[in-house]
Amino acid sequence: MCVISLCTRGALHTTARRRSTAALGDDVHVRHKLHNCLLRPWRAGDEASLTTHANSRDIWLNLRDQFPHPYTPEDAEAWVKFASSQAQPTSLAIEVDSEAVGGISLKLHDDVERVSAEIGYWLGQRFWSRGIMTAAVRAVTEYGFEQFSLTRVYALPFVTNVASHRVLEKAGYAREGLLRRSAIKDGIVLDQVVFAITDHDLVRVSVA
Numbered sequence: 436m437c438v439i440s441l442c443t444r445g446a447l448h449t450t451a452r453r454r455s456t457a458a459l460g461d462d463v464h465v466r467h468k469l470h471n472c473l474l475r476p477w478r479a480g481d482e483a484s485l486t487t488h489a490n491s492r493d494i495w496l497n498l499r500d501q502f503p504h505p506y507t508p509e510d511a512e513a514w515v516k517f518a519s520s521q522a523q524p525t526s527l528a529i530e531v532d533s534e535a536v537g538g539i540s541l542k543l544h545d546d547v548e549r550v551s552a553e554i555g556y557w558l559g560q561r562f563w564s565r566g567i568m569t570a571a572v573r574a575v576t577e578y579g580f581e582q583f584s585l586t587r588v589y590a591l592p593f594v595t596n597v598a599s600h601r602v603l604e605k606a607g608y609a610r611e612g613l614l615r616r617s618a619i620k621d622g623i624v625l626d627q628v629v630f631a632i633t634d635h636d637l638v639r640v641s642v643a
């Protein structure tokens with residue numbers, strides 16, 4: 436069970452206050468019962484821990500091929516350079532014990548789909564099954580609705596990625612359907628499951 440607070444340096448109690456501070460790119464905190472986790476922008480100095488934790492075939496197998504494997508120091512350098520330059524971050528590092536051990540991103544869409552974003556995430560294996568990603572997905576979903584005027588956030592885990600399905604269910608996402616034989620990973624054609632949450636779902640949760 437996680438205790439989550441989406442806040443910037445101390446408790447914030449109003450949505451208006453959250454909007455104004457998060458827009459400045461301040462750190463977003465996720466407090467976990469067992470560990471103090473922090474969601475914050477990527478920054479120079481994260482490269483070594485990023486290389487260590489991202490360099491995993493088990494992580495890569497569940498992500499798009501654009502996530503490198505093996506994950507080299509050069510890959511980490513390029514990622515940190517890109518992500519740390521975002522004026523309003525859509526990619527955040529997950530920090531545990533002062534190390535960046537995972538990442539979570541919103542891919543914003545454009546044109547008529549500019550109200551939608553895809554959420555993607557990974558976590559170093561040492562930290563799996565502690566509730567960390569469920570807390571992070573909840574926090575970043577809220578951040579996305581508030582900061583980018585989104586009406587929908589969705590994810591497309593492979594049908595085989597049961598842990599990610601569980602994360603999304605626990606974070607309030609609904610299973611909407613199956614994109615049959617829509618992806619190929621490591622030479623195997625896979626179905627992808629559509630999970631999504633809308634701004635209306637959030638309103639229902641908050642008045643319930």
Ligand SMILES: CC(C)(COP(=O)(O)OP(=O)(O)OC[C@H]1O[C@@H](n2cnc3c(N)ncnc32)[C@H](O)[C@@H]1OP(=O)(O)O)[C@@H](O)C(=O)NCCC(=O)NCCS
Nearest residue numbers: 494497556557558563564565566567568569592597598601
């Ligand atoms: C998926 C991932 C992000 C989960 O992170 P996490 O911090 O371990 O997730 P949480 O601890 O919040 O929740 C995991 C849930 O999945 C469950 N789970 C884990 N492995 C499972 C499996 N093989 N089958 C069924 N459930 C499983 C856990 O028991 C937990 O559910 P519970 O709280 O009901 O017990 C992590 O495993 C990861 O980085 N995987 C590789 C990258 C990836 O898959 N990214 C998502 C792409 S869509």
